[in-house]
Amino acid sequence: MLIEQNYLTKFGEIDIIMLDKVEQVLVFVEVRYRKDKLFGSASDTVTSVKQAKIIRSAQRYLQQHDEFDEFMCRFDVVGIESDLKYPKINWIKDAFEG
DSSP, rough: EEEEEEOOOOOEEEEEEEEETTTTTTEEEEEEEEETTTOOOTGGGGHHHHHHHHHHHHHHHHHOOGGGTEEEEEEEEEESOSSSSSSSEEEEEEEEEE
């Protein structure tokens, strides 16, 4: 279930915040697009610096939304590659730890 899109803080942005009702997990999703792999895959662009920004933004979100205090959290990366008509989508669950 979609909770929020483009959540912006002074630390950075979280593209998508979702609730996985089956696992009762709050999921923070980073979406990356690359037209080609010339400079690496889309998911490769989520560096440790970018991960730190997402984690700090997620912490800020959780401070503002105590209704999710009891939920586990997960960080996913969705990499989209090639043209948008026939994209290759790579969804990496639990891509990094927070």
